[in-house]
Amino acid sequence: AGCEDTQDGCFTAPRPPPGALHRWHVGRLGQSCDEACSDARAQCIESRWPATLRDFDIVAGNIGLDKFHIFPGQSPLNPAIPSQAGSPMHWKGEHPKDGQSRCALADPSVTRLCPCAQFGSYEPGDFCH
Numbered sequence: 471a472g473c474e475d476t477q478d479g480c481f482t483a484p485r486p487p488p489g490a491l492h493r494w495h496v497g498r499l500g501q502s503c504d505e506a507c508s509d510a511r512a513q514c515i516e517s518r519w520p521a522t523l524r525d526f527d528i529v530a531g532n533i534g535l536d537k538f539h540i541f542p543g544q545s546p547l548n549p550a551i552p553s554q555a556g557s558p559m560h561w562k563g564e565h566p567k568d569g570q571s572r573c574a575l576a577d578p579s580v581t582r583l584c585p586c587a588q589f590g591s592y593e594p595g596d597f598c599h
Contacts (some may be wrong), residue, residue, distance in 0.1 A: 492515055492518060492585055492586060493587075493588075494583055494584065494586070495507060495512070495584045495586045496533060496551070496581060496582075496583055496584075497509075497582040497583075498581065499553055499578070499580070499581050500576055500577065500578040500579075500580075501576060501581075502574050502575055502582070503573040503574075503582050503584035504571075504574050505576070506582060506584045506586070507573070507584055507587075512587055512588050513587055514573030514584055514585060515573075515585045515586065516572060516573055518585035519549075519563060519572060519585065520549060520561055523540075523562075526549060530561075533583070535551075535559075539558045540558065540560070540561055541559070542560065542561065542562040543561065543562050543563060544562070544564050545560065545564075546564055546565060546566045546572045546575055547572075547575050547576075547580055548561055548562055548563030549562075549563065549582070550580040550582045551582075551583070552579065552580055552581075
């Protein structure tokens with residue numbers, strides 16, 4: 471179960487097995503998930519972004535987020551917490567059209583929620599970006 475090269479040059483990673491150890495980390499304002507996970511001595515898992523609102527509800531509950539004012543969204547930075555008070559939180563994100571990893575993206579106006587795995591808890595090749 472390694473990485474596969476796709477036609478557009480980006481890479482895909484297999485979904486980690488059910489029950490595999492990973493945690494969600496809240497990055498610092500403007501930080502990418504690669505940076506946030508690295509700070510936690512982990513790696514961002516590209517295949518673990520929430521696919522449904524139910525998935526995100528579990529994430530939000532696990533990290534103690536207020537689940538009011540949550541909307542889908544399209545930004546590949548999602549899920550993210552906006553820096554402006556009272557702004558809605560968006561949970562759903564699309565993959566960047568240029569094939570870049572969502573884990574690598576950062577924006578100075580948001581705090582990202584990041585799927586991270588501790589080093590050694592997955593097989594080599596599970597982290598592709």
